[in-house]
Amino acid sequence: MTKKRSADQAGEIIKKVKENQVKIIELQFSDLTGRPKKLEIEDSQLAGAIEGGQWYDGSSIEGHGRIAESDMRLVPDLSTFAIFPQNTTGPRIARLICDIHTPDNQPFASDPRFILKKALAKAKNLGYDYLVGPELEFFLLERASLPNLRPHDNKGYFDDGGQGRSWRFLRKVMDNLPAFAITGECQHHEVAPGQHELDIRYDSALKMADNVLTIKRLLKSLDQGFGLKVTFMPKPIQGINGSGMHVHQSLFKGKQNAFFSPNNEYKLSRLALHFLAGQLKYAKGLCALVASSVNSYKRLVPGYEAPVNVCWGQINRSALIRVPRYTPGKENSTRLELRCPDPYCNPYLAFAGMLACGLEGLKEKLEPAEPVNEDVYHLTKKKRKALKIGVLPASLGEAIAELKKCQPLVNLLGEETLEKFLNACQNDIEAARLEVTPWEIKRFL
Helix, strand or coil, rough: CCCHHHHHHHHHHHHHHHHCCCEEEEEEEEECCEEEEEEEEEEEHHHHHHHEEEEEEEECCCCCCCHHHHHHEECCCCCCCCCCCCCCCCCEEEEEEEEEEECCCCCCCCHHHHHHHHHHHHHHHHEEEEEEEEEEEEEEEEEECCCCCCCCCCCCCCCCCCCCCHHHHHHHHHHHHHHHHHCEEEECCCCCCCCCEEEECCCEEHHHHHHHHHHHHHHHHHHHHHHHEEEEECCCCCCCCCCCCCEEEECCCCCCCCEEEEECCCCCHHHHHHHHHHHCCCCCHHHHHHHHCCCCCHHHCCCCCCCEEEEEEECCCCEEEEECCCCCCCHCCEEEEECCCCCCCCHHHHHHHHHHHHHHHHHHHCCCCCCCCHHHHHHHHHHHHHCCCCCCCCCCEEEEHHHHHHHHHHHHHHHHHHHHHHHHHHHHHHHHHHHHCHHHHHCCC
């Protein structure tokens, strides 16, 4: 961005703040685990924050941690400016998503947004743009029932729940999306009681990672007014389906989808097959980034539509990667759907890791095994071995052990950030190990 364009954009933002009587500006960012963070500044401080960034203490932020990283700077990305829809009470609020810089004004190596930018720059150097479209699943629980987890309804897949609380709540969320330049496509009830899915139009991976955090914040900021509690836990309730974040992905060269080819049965180009093979090869290590919580592995078990088998197919929803059917005239919709991510992950690291593994497949010119278009859950162990079908890690501990061995992801994160990420995961593993669960009381008492 040129200095003149940046100055013009800054002037436009300051003008909008005055015209709309915005009093508070949220400077938003993410820690290494994907937890949204914000620093509120007054409207009078906006020009200074745009010009020179905003200092903050990073010593207690997950992924910073060291004393040498206590003084950090938030640098607003002016393209992310948005004004929250007007509330009936309270001051107007706007937001800017920020990159994290060190005191010497260099990008912070452990900033998840910077890590994704690096991965996208690598793809761009090869001539490609990485576009993704996540499907966000979540549960709506009765707030009044907490700490007990009671779904707000007993509906199932695509059921019509009428125009009750959940419909009004989700309608308000969808109506708010345009204020953040997000194009909502649809929302519907998912398989489990109280479970819903929200889909938005595909976009560049950086914009989409920003969008995921925006939507999660929006959902959580509105739920209380409807007596509901939103949770993105992958498996909040035992015995029913968990929540995933299936990600549709493709590489574009200019305005053309580089994944499309008319000469393949699945309409996939050689490039798409190499990309697919890269994600399959490194799927076990990738799991640590896309399913990054202890709870994620309560979802990734057979029998609940969650993929645990490292294979690909078209009609097969038990496969790790699904190829949606081709529609004539819709060549640019050609895509690969990765089904193991969940909504608790850090979207910046998840998309960066997915891209890094796919690009490694291009570099190595990997070829995927034959597609599997039958229910893998019902195959014998012998048949799965014959088809070269691997299995995803069964725990976060297994996943981070695989991450350590996954060279494309080690290179992506860098030694220092990898160590921080592993430490964060290990802390959760240790905390979970020390927890006495209701199952243990029931089983052993």
